[in-house]
Amino acid sequence: MGPSEQPAGELPAAVPAAGPARDPGLQPERTALSWRRTIMSAVAADILIWRGWFRALNGAGAASENAAQVVGMGVCAAVAALTTIALVLCAAGRIRVLHSGTANLEAEAHIAAPALTLRTASAAIVALAAATVSAIALGM
Template structure:
């Protein structure tokens, strides 16, 4: 064998000397980037809706206004859901790392992952719909 004697425990990465290091901070930064992206999409959708409300070209755009209003409300709702998921995950990581054993894992809950994924997909669909309504 390559340098290991029989009966000797091999050093395993993440063993007893496990240092969680910057994992909570990296995860928190990733969640914050995601939330900032969602907020930027929200601002652009709300801007399109306000612009459509204030345009006075004499044409009746009630369907466009209603559609953009629904898109703005959905964008706001999905961003709120993402913020709740992000805060919950960041808190769980910071609380778990303090009492972390070398055998413990801080895995995200499946419901939180599904909720965050659904919110991202809903925001993407809402953004595409708002783009379609904004250019019509």
């Protein structure tokens, strides 16, 4: 129905939400968005490490003495990429559960994060920190 058919000053009645029940506080949605923001932060750190590697590649030229630097920076860039893949897998698993689990919110153990996921995410950041420290040391 068009707006002209509405009595003046009245809003159309709210359509009952179709589909499964949802948390009125949008807790699963907020948590899923929190994982997405975390991925974006990780990618920002990655891009800077990859930039260091590309700069080492371009600066290499004919000089062979910084071949070790190029290889080292390449390893740092690869480690950074792997840690981000690990984080994305953690986030994908959580987002899948958070978006599917709203139908049975009472199954609380089902929607809570597995300790392994958070431990993997934590370990991935430590590995990324190691890559960061190595990239800074190699850039000297």
